[in-house]
Amino acid sequence: NAGVTQTPKFRILKIGQSMTLQCTQDMNHNYMYWYRQDPGMGLKLIYYSVGAGITDKGEVPNGYNVSRSTTEDFPLRLELAAPSQTSVYFCASGTGIGQYFGPGTRLTVT
């Protein structure tokens, strides 16, 4: 099993550009999550999903969108990137007991 994979690993965006962060898991987990981690600030939940077709907002959803058309995939869309979205983004999946994290995407918006 590859576990949770994320692409890209790094990305630099200009202000106002859009992009999609990809996340795929091969563990057949129902739960999937997107977090952002800023230095010294811990992780903050952006969106989560409890199954295909079901998504909901976390603590910091503004500026982001998600979809969950399959169990495996949970892409995160950034529309109109802003410098405040510079962060490391982690995708995670789980069964409801703990979570397995992907390797992260380091995004810089300039």
Place this chain on the structure above:
Amino acid sequence: EDKVVQSPLSLVVHEGDTVTLNCSYEVTNFRSLLWYKQEKKAPTFLFMLTSSGIEKKSGRLSSILDKKELSSILNITATQTGDSAIYLCAVESTGAGSYQLTFGKGTKLSVIP
């Protein structure tokens, strides 16, 4: 607003020492408390503690949940340099169709030979 506070923020110990990391929380509709270890990249799951499972142990690591004091501790005995990492505490809460997972800022543990 849900709140999770970890202490200390950083800690330096020598190999072989025992350490205790603290996590306190204020949440509505508590569901569980989770501990993670984060080295260079992604966090890895350590323990999940709930009302029905308030103590967990794995090797040199153990954790206890005190629901009365709204806190948890993570103990590491006989520390090794490989234990150097940031330890994250998170609390899950649910209610009325909503779900929240709130992380603390972490405790950075450095173990020196």
